[in-house]
Amino acid sequence: MRSTFRRRIAVLALAVAVPAMSACTNGLDSQTDEVYQPAVGVNDRSGEVDVLGAMIVAPEKGTSGLFIASLSNNNQTTSDKLTAVDGQGVKLTLGDVPTIPAGGLVNLASEQVGGIPVTGAPVKPGDYVLIRLTFANADPVTVNVPVVLDDGPYASLTPKPAKSASPSGSSSASPSASPSGSPSGSPSASPSGSSTP
Numbered sequence: 702m703r704s705t706f707r708r709r710i711a712v713l714a715l716a717v718a719v720p721a722m723s724a725c726t727n728g729l730d731s732q733t734d735e736v737y738q739p740a741v742g743v744n745d746r747s748g749e750v751d752v753l754g755a756m757i758v759a760p761e762k763g764t765s766g767l768f769i770a771s772l773s774n775n776n777q778t779t780s781d782k783l784t785a786v787d788g789q790g791v792k793l794t795l796g797d798v799p800t801i802p803a804g805g806l807v808n809l810a811s812e813q814v815g816g817i818p819v820t821g822a823p824v825k826p827g828d829y830v831l832i833r834l835t836f837a838n839a840d841p842v843t844v845n846v847p848v849v850l851d852d853g854p855y856a857s858l859t860p861k862p863a864k865s866a867s868p869s870g871s872s873s874a875s876p877s878a879s880p881s882g883s884p885s886g887s888p889s890a891s892p893s894g895s896s897t898p
Contacts, residue, residue, distance in 0.1 A: 741849050742770065749775050749839035750801065755832070757848045758816070758855045763825035766848065767816030767858050768793060768832060771808045774801040776838070783807075785835040791821030793832070816858060826850040 742754035751773040759766030768788075774781050781801045786793040798814055801807045810816055823830050826848050833843045851858060 741847060743844055743846055745842050745844045748842050750781055750834075750836055750842065751775060752834060752842050752844055755844050755846045757819055757824060757830060757832075757846055758851045758858045759824050759826055759848050760851050761826060763828075763848070764822060765818070765820045766824050766851070767810075768819045768846070769808075769810040769816045769858065770834075770844075770846075771806055771810075772801050772834075773806045774803060774839075777804045779803055779838060780805075781839050782837040783834060784837050786817055787833050787835075788819065788821070789831040790823045791819050791830055791832075794818045810858060824848055 742756035743752075744754065745752045751771075753771040753773060755768070755770035757766045757768050768786065772783060780803050783795070783798045783801070786795050795817060796814070798809065798817075799807050808814070819830075821830075828848045829845050830848060831843060831845050833841055835841045849855060
């Protein structure tokens with residue numbers, strides 16, 4: 702009598718377990734098809750140029766930082782270029798950003814670019830800033846980027862003096878001898894060595 706009762710319990714448990722176990726695999730494919738992003742920055746893959754790992758790196762006190770992202774050109778035949786960057790409540794200074802080759806990528810955090818300087822009250826670690834990137838060929842992309850602390854992997858990212866084609870307030874005819882944005886007031890390259898008339 703007891704063995705019959707135990708068999709009935711086992712069959713009942715199996716009948717309940719089979720649908721529950723099959724539910725674990727239901728929809729599993731849809732989860733693995735989703736892009737997983739383990740990083741802090743945000744991604745936007747909606748246009749011809751993907752904006753990947755976008756964020757603003759700023760010091761703890763905030764109000765100024767660097768916008769960084771990787772720009773991946775999905776167009777395999779035509780190169781593209783970032784022509785403008787603007788944000789809600791902030792000012793971004795677009796410097797010399799290289800052309801994004803067809804099927805290629807440009808990293809705004811690279812030494813060549815050094816990030817895009819951004820200033821404004823919303824630039825505080827822990828906040829988000831709405832940024833719009835405009836390209837020469839692709840449609841504009843708008844992303845809501847996080848502001849992260851310039852610590853850990855982002856400690857080396859600090860705003861550099863803005864590169865300017867015509868240095869203001871400089872009496873030197875050679876802009877390469879001394880950067881106009883030198884914060885120390887005493888440039889390391891002495892202008893006395895230059896032979897400007």
